[in-house]
């Protein structure tokens with residue numbers, strides 16, 4: 001299916017936590033959205049595989065997703081292999097999104113920064129016609145734009161999406177992952193945010209911080225590598 005946007009993230013719920021507001025806004029604008037999770041998140045302290053599958057299905061419904069796929073790489077052991085990047089390049093050629101959102105290539109969690117690298121390599125390879133022919137699948141198609149979202153480490157974004165209008169819906173979306181929100185025991189500090197187990201309040205602190213940078217209440221930061229063309233000079237004044 002032809003998509004407008006594909007998100008590539010290491011673990012189920014990374015996409016929702018990091019860019020859930022952006023996805024809700026684009027879905028409301030009628031865009032066709034897909035997510036590729038690279039792993040099933042099976043190394044997480046919290047929740048069984050069945051819990052996580054049920055939670056992901058609920059999130060898919062709230063987002064109105066057209067596609068959700070999984071690369072089935074081992075959680076905690078994601079590597080950029082030839083096989084993985086060509087598999088991902090094939091998914092990009094099949095769904096032909098205009099925009100890819102992927103984790104940033106700098107993060108504390110190795111799966112996150114490796115997924116960011118994997119996404120960049122697959123994004124480039126998806127545009128190589130000879131590779132597409134060798135693969136025997138759909139013709140080459142490189143998405144127009146690749147933007148990164150932030151995991152553990154904040155960055156200076158290229159722009160911030162105002163997610164104020166969908167903030168309550170984003171909370172509901174992330175609450176789909178109920179097993180991930182409650183600490184499993186007293187020693188559980190959470191895998192997403194190393195410095196605390198309360199995912200929702202950390203998410204809010206971050207959204208308020210980036211929102212404040214651009215004068216709105218809640219924001220999600222996105223990073224483009226290199227300058228972006230200003231299409232309409234009238235936007236300046």
Ligand SMILES: [Zn+2]
Pocket residue numbers: 010011014109112192
């Ligand atoms: Zn993650």
